[in-house]
Amino acid sequence: MFWRFVSFLRKDLYIELSYKFSFVFQFAGIFFQITLFYFMAKFVGQGADRFLVNYGGSYFAFVLIGIAYQSYFNLALGSFSQNLRRDQMLGTLEMMLMTPTSGQQVVVLSASYDMLFTSFRIIIYIGVGALFFGLDLQHINILSCITILILSILSFSGLGILSAAIIMYVKRGDPVVWLFSTLNTLFGGVYFTTDVLPPLLKKLSLLLPMTHTLHAFRQALLFGAGIEDIITEIMILLVFSIITLPAGLLAFKLAIQQAKRHGSLGQY
Template identity: 30%
Template sequence: MADRFAVTAPATMGFAPSSVASRGAIILNKLLALITRGFLDASSYRLNFIGTYFGGVLYVVFYALLARFIGKPPAGVQAYGDYFTYLLIGSTFVRYLSLGMKHFSRELEKQMVAGTIEPLVATATSPAFALLGVSAWILVEGVLVMLLELAVGVFVFKADLARANWPAAIALAVLTLVALNSWGVISAAFVVVFKRADPLNWFVDLTAFIFCGVYFPVTLLPIWLRVVSYALPLTYAIEGLRGALMQGRTLGESGTHALILIAFDLLLIPTSIAAFRYALAYTRRTGSLGHY
């Protein structure tokens, strides 16, 4: 099984390294190889593969029915528009953006169980790239599922994105991905050292759907619970994305959300780098990378 999904040599991926951009081409080749490997692995389990996309469509159907059942937009939603679009944006983006928090550690743990981590690290690839790159396909697939859900929401259930400011939305999504992927790297470092998934992973879904405003504005929460909401980057991401996609706000008009997300990035990026370096140093010292 490991041979079937092995990462091929960079030269086979179709990018001939040049004297100017050889390193970038090699990195891109390896990234494409890891994405291809992830796709082949995922698609070999056909029911799960199809279920991922079918499940995304079912989410959209559920939110359309929920919005129809509720009827008039609840308090705090009217400023954005209709409730279905409000739910669609919140759910679609929060499930994608939270991928980085959960799937680095989950995919790394899965590869450790399969025994494919050590062969990857033994190649001419940096250990950090080999260990984290196994999740590349998960992030790509997340984009595909997100686009499918948005397409079904717009073309089938008439979600209103007529005023959407896509450049601002993409910028906010990137800022959020950086923060949450940094958290995901910290989770992956936990797996490298302790060989078990980050015990806080279960907390991600709970906080995202209750405290980050997926179903309702966080202003409806009691004041003492809003403290939790405003300590989470996803809260600012969802509010900013809804403003950009439903109200057409520019990045400047969402400046507060962007600045807070940048602050999370500046905090989590160095923390994640330090944590993963420690994890790699620990496995080199103990020789425990292949243990599980």
């Protein structure tokens, strides 16, 4: 399994490095986005302070973590289906499924590069914010941040694999990506705290893994919250992972079997 993981990682890395300008512009885009929200935070000023008491009173710190994780969630959610579609178009999906690697391993390993690279992007977001824009990291709890990051990968991946299963079955049109991307943007606490939402929508936000991820990560990053301080969010994300990951893998297995029966494995 380990060497299969390395093989998939090398394959995707070679593909990315073959488009050098795109690779470089991804990092340039991070700096531009951080700069944009830095000045937006100045524009918002003290108007949002009363809603940010539990987050250190800094809208820049609040929204920086939000956009870093939103890009992570969106890529994690879409990378499985996008890589599946790419392999279908290149004609490599059928060849990979003819190897001893199972369909579930193919879909999981195909996103290994994206997961590692996007985790690295979060570090870059936080690092650039600290080095150039005054983000205070003196209280950061590394263990808590890593724990939340791992649980985020597991819970987000389940939804992403479910998305890939739907693409395998219907070929076009994926409601999972659209639905969760929209809900996270509106109700996940990315750009504004869920405290400003009406009571009904605030309850809705609690059904999203993004809400619990961002709250726990902000507490660990800005206030040094330990595992015991964010244990509620950890348990919720663990439940999300236990439900969504097996469900996604099962759905993808069934979609592969259906495609093989109909001879549509390479259709897109």
